[in-house]
Amino acid sequence: MTTPLLEARALVKTYGHVQALRGANFTAYAGEVVALIGDNGAGKSTLVSCLSGTSQADAGEVWFEGRQVRLDSPAHAQRLGIEVVYQDLALAADLDPAANLFLGRELMRPGVLGWFGVLDRRRMREEATAAFGELGIELPDAGTRVSSLSGGQRQSVAVARSVAWASKVIFMDEPTAALGVVQRERVLDVMRRVRDRGIAVVLISHNMPEVLAVADRVEVLRLGQRVARFDIAGVSLDDLVGAMTGALDVTDGAA
Amino acid sequence: MSGTSKALPARPPATLASRLATTNVLWIFVVLVALVLFFTAVQPNFANPLNIRSIAADNAALLVLAVGMTFVIVSAGIDLSIGSVLIFSGVVAAKVMLAVGGDPRDPSAGAADAGWGVIGLGILAGLLAGLAWGVINGLLVAKARVPPLIATLGTLGMALGASYLLTGGTDVRGIPRQLAGTLGFGLVLNSVPWLVVIAAGVAVVLGLVLAYTRFGRYTYAIGSNPEAARRVGIRVDRHLIKVYALMGLLSGLAGVMSLAHFSTTTISGHSADNLAAIAAVVLGGTSLFGGSGRVTGTVIGVLIPAVLQSGFVTIGVNPYWQNVAVGAVLVAAVYLDQVRRRARERA
Structure with missing residues (x-):
């Protein structure tokens, strides 16, 4: 074995x-x-x-x-x-799906801006869109807050986050x-x-x-x-x- | 999936206008503009540059406090101690300036003639004093798990008590004239008060930090769902300590600004600063439950009570109506936030 x-x-x-x-x-x-x-x-x-x-x-x-x-x-x-999809999903409801996908692993802008901690929001949104698409997960808009998504959509975000990492x-x-x-x-x-x-x-x-x-x-x-x-x-x-x-x-x- | 089977579109970058509209900042901005137009229509003298300058200078320290409070409230916390920390920092700054720069042959003059070295040392001491209280608040909230309302109520009492102990209950005088003449009521380029330049700088920098940096994003995430933040590996305790430390540092800065503005420590004059700052933040659309809010809103939230106050004086209405009006609007703002949240939970 x-x-x-x-x-x-x-x-x-x-x-x-x-x-x-x-x-x-x-x-x-x-x-x-x-x-x-x-x-x-x-x-x-x-x-x-x-x-x-x-x-x-x-x-x-x-x-x-x-x-x-x-x-x-x-x-x-x-x-x-090792990743976990928690039963309570563990999503930050006030942030959008892309922000949740990258939560704790944010991408930074290159160069000086990144050194100051400036987020590369566009790249995170693009990569999140790709990650959701790869799983066949459909969301109305990557820019809406998770709190305005349906239960199934929230579930999808949590699953996609764990699968992505x-x-x-x-x-x-x-x-x-x-x-x-x-x-x-x-x-x-x-x-x-x-x-x-x-x-x-x-x-x-x-x-x-x-x-x-x-x-x-x-x-x-x-x-x-x-x-x-x-x-x-x-x-x-x-x-x-x-x-x-x-x-x-x-x-x-x-x- | 549940009716919305449109594939995820690459979202066009939101314009400033659309972002403002979605965060309700637009609406309070409209209210602010309407107030200004109303007072100007009734009494054209209201829009006089001198009046606008004095409104801005008088509220500069409050704006600094309110910007810090925005971070605290977005993280789902509260800080009641800011007025006391402001006083304590001012007292420490003044005492240090007197101790270092006082003339031993003429103690009654204090440090009135001291130069920039002494002033710089005093300012640094004041900022550090504020920072220290902020770190204490952060440790109490994040490590000792004392609810922020109680932790900062405790430090409110302690910082105020310590200020009275240091001063014996009488305001410290003999502040360097150079400090008062520049930071206190000096103008940059003969037009904008130093106090306003500093407050605006703080608001712009920290507004960008909250909106565009990892520090800001963690603040939103923790205010939204601390357990979720913890599970993805964000050091929630450390971040909260930083947020309260920032609030303390800004209270120290506001203390120095107030010291310069009034040339004395005004130890009995800041008991309502916490309420004023919290009101400004909430009026500006930040949710008391944490997770959402913007510095842009807070700036407007500071200006609305300021314009009301000054406007009532200008048009000859008893200015105490301002307190009544702001109180009512505040309750209405929180009520609407509650209604929105309940509607969302039902959805």
Whole structure:
């Protein structure tokens, strides 16, 4: 088997009295869509935040491209090519889509102006337009504020931002929860296309038909531990639900 | 996608006019022009250059404060301490000038005859004093997570108390005459007061910074959604400290300007500066909830109360009506902003 792109080994994370992760493992390979599923409180969000630098595990290791890494900030994870589409989208609603796409990575004007921190707004707008177009995302106007976009359009901006910057791993936390049927299909399509570029796409979802439709592999969390791993071929909805609820007892390593 | 399936067009660069219209700055500009025309029609003397010059000079320090307040409010914060910081900076500047440049044989004269070296040292001390309070505000808000309203209410009291402790409650006099004669009421090219030149310079430079630089963009982003800014790797705490430090520095500058203008420290005269600056910013179309606003609007927001005040005096109406009018307009402006936001959330 190839080296995993991103791997969590026995992560432990405690919030006060709550042990969110109790030695959780997780593996993502390049060029696959892996679904991370689990019931509420299984530790999915905590695992994602530990793997994207938003929070740090109390114990355990994170391995990236065969080396152990310490993700001490989101910026660090981003430098490694790891991006997250948050459930709440994490967009600045008063800024336009281009500004959101380049938020924290603004392009500067060349020369003295750039030295003074002057933004190259035209180039950012052009590149943003290209990035949106590449994903087949249509926006009424790159210059309008995100707050005046529809829910689906906002979702598109958040997805496009992560896709534009992720070179290795992209986490998508319930990316289709607020979307209609057509938009949902489009996001799934984007996930497949990103996977085909060799990027690991981690889908966090409660929607089992969606998981079955798009994922290549499934990893199941329960009570802060990985309890099952499935290849999508031959797996049934009952298997997934059984592993999530504990009805089906599978050990960590099973595939 | 949801009916709007037009491909993303390369947006033509927005003209100044269209940008003004979309940010409501146009509307308050129209109000300002209407006020000026009205007062001039009733009393032609209103448009007399001397009157306009004195309106501008009297409001120069307020403009400096309001420009800083624009950054603070765009970042979804507030700074109530600016009046006290202004006083404290003025006191520090004056004390330093007296200590360095005073004539020991004639203490009653203070530093009236001191030269530019002494003045420069005093100005520097005043600016640093303001900057220090700004950094304290920033640390309290960003690091200690004290809500800005309370943090700056605390430093309002502390800076004012410290000013009274330093002076014993009496205004410091004996300010260098050269300072008063140039910065205080001197004219550039015999026409524009120094105070106005400085305030306009501050407004232009910081207006460009807010609109066109990364510093400005981070200020909007943090005011709009601090968590989103944090997640993309923006150092939100550090940026907020910078914003409050800038506000403190500008309060220090306003303190020096006021010191020069009045030739004394006016320690009891700035209790409403914070309200005046916040009112100007909000009148200028900046949202109290952060995330949007422009310095252009703030400039007009400073001028409207100034024109009302002077206009009422000119046409013989009791000038206290200005307070009533500005208060009403302020409440209306925030109400409209609320309505807009609610409509947007429903959409």
